[in-house]
Amino acid sequence: MEEYKLDTLCVQAGYRPETGESRIPQICQSTTFFYGDTQKMADLFDLKAEGFFYSRLANPTVDALEKRVAALEGGVGGIGCASGMSAILLTAMTLCSAGDNIVCASEVYGGTYNLFGTTLPKLGIECRFFDADCEKEELEKLIDEKTRFVFAETVANPAIVVLDFDKVASVCKKKGVLFVVDNTLATPVLCRPLSLGANIVVHSTSKYMDGHAAALGGMIVDGGNFAYKGNPRYPAFNEPDESYHGLVYADLAVPFGTKCRAQMIRDTGAIMNPQNAFLTYLGSDTLSVRMEKHCSNAAKVAAYLAKHPKVEWVKHSSLPTDKYYERAKKYLPDGTGGMMSFGIRGDAKTCARFMEHLKLISQETHVADVRSCILHPASTTHRQLSEQGLIDAGISANLVRLSVGIENPDDIIADLDQAFAQI
Numbered sequence: 556m557e558e559y560k561l562d563t564l565c566v567q568a569g570y571r572p573e574t575g576e577s578r579i580p581q582i583c584q585s586t587t588f589f590y591g592d593t594q595k596m597a598d599l600f601d602l603k604a605e606g607f608f609y610s611r612l613a614n615p616t617v618d619a620l621e622k623r624v625a626a627l628e629g630g631v632g633g634i635g636c637a638s639g640m641s642a643i644l645l646t647a648m649t650l651c652s653a654g655d656n657i658v659c660a661s662e663v664y665g666g667t668y669n670l671f672g673t674t675l676p677k678l679g680i681e682c683r684f685f686d687a688d689c690e691k692e693e694l695e696k697l698i699d700e701k702t703r704f705v706f707a708e709t710v711a712n713p714a715i716v717v718l719d720f721d722k723v724a725s726v727c728k729k730k731g732v733l734f735v736v737d738n739t740l741a742t743p744v745l746c747r748p749l750s751l752g753a754n755i756v757v758h759s760t761s762k763y764m765d766g767h768a769a770a771l772g773g774m775i776v777d778g779g780n781f782a783y784k785g786n787p788r789y790p791a792f793n794e795p796d797e798s799y800h801g802l803v804y805a806d807l808a809v810p811f812g813t814k815c816r817a818q819m820i821r822d823t824g825a826i827m828n829p830q831n832a833f834l835t836y837l838g839s840d841t842l843s844v845r846m847e848k849h850c851s852n853a854a855k856v857a858a859y860l861a862k863h864p865k866v867e868w869v870k871h872s873s874l875p876t877d878k879y880y881e882r883a884k885k886y887l888p889d890g891t892g893g894m895m896s897f898g899i900r901g902d903a904k905t906c907a908r909f910m911e912h913l914k915l916i917s918q919e920t921h922v923a924d925v926r927s928c929i930l931h932p933a934s935t936t937h938r939q940l941s942e943q944g945l946i947d948a949g950i951s952a953n954l955v956r957l958s959v960g961i962e963n964p965d966d967i968i969a970d971l972d973q974a975f976a977q978i
């Protein structure tokens with residue numbers, strides 16, 4: 556499958572029926588699976604054989620989506636999770652124990668910022684945030700022998716920072732530390748982090764991957780491209796796991812993915828459910844055509860906003876004046892997606908008035924689906940953050956986050972235009 560192009564993989568990867576079987580994956584709505592043979596079942600428990608025995612660990616519908624996203628990202632295995640947040644949590648739990656630390660870009664999704672900055676510290680896992688545009692040396696200084704991974708987003712939500720892959724990847728390589736990338740807003744159609752030095756990719760599939768605002772979900776993809784063997788930073792991958800008869804994860808083809816499923820999915824049950832896997836699988840069929848339209852619409856909307864007198868600034872890397880224009884051309888040559896942010900001349904109240912006048916574009920706590928939507932992060936998704944946290948995350952009081960959908964771009968622009976006329 557890997558030799559096919561991305562748009563082919565979007566519709567073909569993941570599931571291939573045998574003669575007489577359903578053309579698309581069925582919703583396998585069963586908690587458990589029948590075995591007439593005790594030894595076969597024992598082999599599954601020992602991870603000596605592949606198969607399904609309980610849907611808290613693996614399920615055929617979820618498996619189809621896992622295989623598809625792993626193929627799209629060019630990884631060796633996927634794990635479907637209950638949500639994007641659970642994918643990020645399980646990644647951290649697989650790699651860290653109390654006393655360890657994570658080095659994370661400040662410009663990340665608000666939920667991730669809370670998880671790493673507030674919740675994990677309660678379990679003794681520390682997070683060190685860095686400015687995504689900092690010098691290499693600054694990032695290097697944050698990494699010590701207790702650092703288990705470096706985390707950043709390809710296109711940061713909602714700061715729209717495009718990640719400097721070469722910088723982070725070279726530091727991680729030098730230090731022998733895992734590089735984990737949240738590729739939610741770029742999707743593998745626009746960027747494949749594993750080919751740019753990342754080792755693990757996570758997704759909120761609730762966004763573009765599903766694309767229809769129908770199913771909550773997350774995905775972890777193991778790149779299979781990291782040398783755990785003998786690396787003193789990762790003793791848990793090199794020491795035998797006695798709960799699996801002395802299995803050594805570093806010896807496996809899917810080391811991270813197997814450890815994550817065998818321990819964390821087993822212990823938390825935070826796996827994706829079959830219904831959501833089915834919906835996400837259907838949605839992902841059209842991922843490549845949708846992304847093309849999101850990108851072309853967003854470029855038109857960004858150009859319109861950039862010229863509007865009531866707009867102070869616009870962040871979208873399709874604009875030649877954007878700070879990340881050159882970097883985006885290098886890492887995301889086909890576009891950075893439909894997400895943008897802009898500052899309205901005025902304060903938070905002006906933003907609220909503007910948004911209340913919109914008729915087509917709806918206000919919602921969601922981004923990256925087929926319908927255009929808009930949000931004021933400082934008063935919603937990021938309201939838990941302190942003033943300094945907001946500044947670190949690149950969010951000002953007049954910042955509006957716009958997720959451009961796949962409607963006709965003239966209709967989107969007309970809606971913005973009439974709302975601007977009323978403030």
Ligand SMILES: *Cc1c(COP(=O)(O)O)cnc(C)c1O
Pocket residue numbers: 638639640641664666667708712737739740758759760761762771772773
């Ligand atoms: C939405 C989002 C998440 C969290 O995903 P959920 O599916 O809502 O749990 C994580 N990272 C990014 C970049 C997101 O946009």
